[in-house]
Amino acid sequence: MAAPSRLSVLVFCFFFLVSHLILPTEASINQDLGALMAFKAASDAGNKLASWNSSTHPCNWVFVSCLQNRVSRLVLENLDLHGSMEPLTSLTQLRVLSLKRNHFSGPIPTLSNFTSLKLLFLSYNEFSGExxxxxxxxxxxxxLDLSHNNFSGDIPTAVNNLTHLLSLRLNDNQFSGHIPYLNLSKLQDFNVSGNHLSGEIPKSVLGFPKSSFAQNPSLCGAPLVKCKDTHPVPFKPDGSVGPNIASPLTPRSNPSTPVKNKTAPKTPSNTTHHHRHHNGASKMSPVILIAIIVGDVLILAIVSLLLYCCFWQNYSAKLKEGNRSKLLEGEKILYSSSPYPPSSSTQIGLERGQMVFFEGMKKFELEDLLRASAEMLGKGGFGTAYKAVLDDGNVVAVKRLKDAQINGKKEFEQHMEVLGRLRHPNIVSLRAYYYARDERLLVCDYMTNGSLFWLLHGNRGPGRSPLDWTTRLKIAAGVGRGLAFIHGSCKALRLIHGNIKSTNILIDQDGEPHVADFGLYGFAVPATKSNGYRAPEAMDGRKSTQKSDVYSFGVLLLELLTGKCPSVGESSGPGGGGAVDLPRWVQSVVREEWTAEVFDIELMRYKDIEEEMVGLLQIAMTCCAAVPDQRPRISHVVKMIEDIRGVEISPSHDTSDSVSESPSLSG
Incomplete structure (x- = not known):
């Protein structure tokens, strides 16, 4: 009986898993498929979604991304779609939904099913209703972006439920009423301009610029015009509210003129009494005098307090705005000391410059880049690099050339046109650039695994996943190929990199290296000191050449082999002492026949690689020859590296785990 019983349990478990896991998953994806097909049938009259068909899996469709086999991202922008978005409400696992620049109309349907939604962009449509x-x-x-639609009615206070909200754009609609008090501590981007809002702007949004509230004629308060003072309604002597208006039956009297008593003629006694009363009034008792003085002091104190509060409110608003600017400098990309005017991208293109895009880059407006949330990746010789997350979820790297020496717009644009055409698997492709009088930006691909510097030197403590030898050899070959492509890409210009170092070697999600910052040498400030990579001729006033790049590449190979930073190479062994540059230290160690002491201790765990490591060491030392003419061409160096194993070094399966993701640079 034991065997049948055990079999019954297994059969039951199998059907349980099928019914509760497999079938629901299949049903869910069928639900997503049905929702998308219904949406296409109702909204895509121009057949812009031609690749969508029920015979293929929706996760393979254009504009659709999936997570765990469910539709999680839907970006349908500028596709001339019409009608209602109602069918999409069945996509319960959506995280990103963008329907920008279409022709959807009518009220927004119930969105309660979107419990996982993080980004919602519905701008530039014809949605209406409240x-x-x-x-x-x-x-x-x-x-949340509902801008440029026909929404009307009040902005509900329930917006405060969205405690994670970073952006709230309601501009260019027909919203009316007051702006509710917003208790959204994380809000970075707020705009209600171009509506019919009225009343005073709440203090909770004082930190946002004037452009966030413009074109609301009835709106007042900082940072717009000051609200008009409202005079309090006077009280009647009997305590009721309202102006003290005399009854038509009551004779009017002038307070400065005593009313004549017609029934009581003036007598000497009356006259005397009146005279005594006048003299008594003219003589104030000390108590009354003190009371008047105290009252004056109190009034003065209250007026001073009111003035102080008014001053402090304005000062704190400016202080808050200043602090917010500093905060945004850390959290968002700030491109100039003065913000760009709130105008259209066309106006910005004419007045300030324009974004120029190269092949393969999805175009976006400059305002999208200015609003992108970002983190600083690091500061180099030409400026600061940022990781920018655009509203549609795309991630790019932006380099701000603040410290570059650029002679003029024409020279810059010509140089960028050359660099923008360069495409190779081992270089970071330039996707777009921006030039204005005070600002130059480069937009490039973002690499998820950070730099080679981080992978070699970051977190050397317990728990670190070191780079294995195969990965290091693959990186060496990949960087060499990228540099060889740069050197041979434009024979007339004889392009050089000019700044080869481990922080300029970026690693993608597959562990492939990409050479960054190439072609910018012409904009570099003349070097005044060594960074450990520069060739000797680059330090004594001579012009850098392609052979100077070969020297820097040789230092990079030594860095891969030794695990040491080039600028802090320390001699080890008898007689060793202070810091020296890496090539000289390696030469001294090899000369004393301590070759094994050269290699990174993290490589000692791998067997049967000594011959390959020595081979790469010889190549590196050849590249680091003091005389430029004694250094090989980079194409020959790549051939020598590939010959170390006899075959071309390519990504291998056993190296994927060795590329650890940088906690500070991960996407």
Whole structure:
């Protein structure tokens, strides 16, 4: 009986798993498929979604991304779509939904099913009706953009439910009423301009610029015009509210003129009494005098307090705005000391410059880049690099050339046109650039695994996943190929990199190296000191050449072999002492026949690689020859590296785990 019983349990477990896991997953994806097909049938009259068909998996469709086999990201922008978005409400696992620049109309349907939604962009459509209240139940929402539609009515206070909100854009609609008090501590981007809002701007949004509230004629308060003072309604002597208006039956009297008593003629006694009363009034008792003085002091104190409060409010608002600017400098990309005017991208293109895009880059407006949340990746010789997350979820790297020496716009644009055409698997492709009088920006691909410097030197403590030998050899070959491509890409210009170092070697999600910052040598400030990579001729006033790049590449190979930073190479062994440059230290160690002491201790765990490591060491030392003419061409260096194993070094399966993701640079 034991065997049948055990078999029954196994059969039961199998059917349980099928019914509760496999079938629901299949049903869910069929639900997503049905929702998307219904949406296409209702909205895509121009057949812009031609690749969508029921015979293929929706996760393979254009504009659709999936997570765990469920539709999680839907970006349908500028596709001339019409009608309602109602069918999409069945996509319960959506995290990103963007329907920008289409022709959707009518009220927003119930969105309560979007419990995982983080980004919602519905701008530049024809949606109408009141603010979609069900949006306020999407507690995971980070960005909400309902701008440039026909929404009307009040902005509900329930917006405060969205405690994670970073962006709230309601501009260019027909919203009316007051701006509610917003208790959204994480809000970075707020805009209600171009509506019919009225009343005083709440103090909770004082930190946002004037452009966030413009074109609301009835709106007042900082940072717009000051609200008009409202005079209090006077009280009647009997305690009721209202102006003290005399009854038509009551004779009017002048307070300065005593009323004549017609029934009581003036007598000497009356006259005397009146005279005594006048003299008594003219003589104030000390108590009354003290009371008047105290009252004057109190009034003066109250007026002073009111003036102080008014001054402090304005000062704190400016202080808050200043602090917010400093905060944004850390959290968002700030491109100039003075903000760009709140105008259209066309106006910005004419007045300030324009974004120029190269092949393969999805175009976006400059305002999108200015609003992108970002983190600083590091500061180099040409400026600061940022990771920028655009509203649609795309991630790019932006380099701000603040410290570059650029002679003029024409020279810059010509140089960028050359660099923008360069495409190779081992270089970081330039996707776009921006030039204005005070600002130059480069937009490049973002690499998820950070730099080679981090992978070699970051977190050397317990728990670190070191780079294995195969990965290091693959990186060496990949960087060499990228540099060889740069040297041979434009024979007339004889392009050089000019700044080869481990922080300029970026690693993608597959562990492939990409050479960054190439072609910018012409904009570099003349070097005044060594960084450990520069060739000797680059330090004594001579012009850098492609052979100077070969020297820097040789130092990079030594860095891969030794695990040491080039600028802090320390001699080890008898007689060793202070810091020297890495090539000289390696030469001294090899000369004393301590070759094994050269290699990174993290490589000692691998067997049967000594011959390959020595081979790469010989190549590196050849590249680091003091005389430029004694250094090989980079194409020959790549051939020598590939010959170390007899075959071309390519990504291998056993190296994927060795590329650890940088905690500070991960996407």
């Amino acid at each position: 603010f979609p209240v069900t949006v306020t139940s999407l507690l995971r929402l980070y960005r």
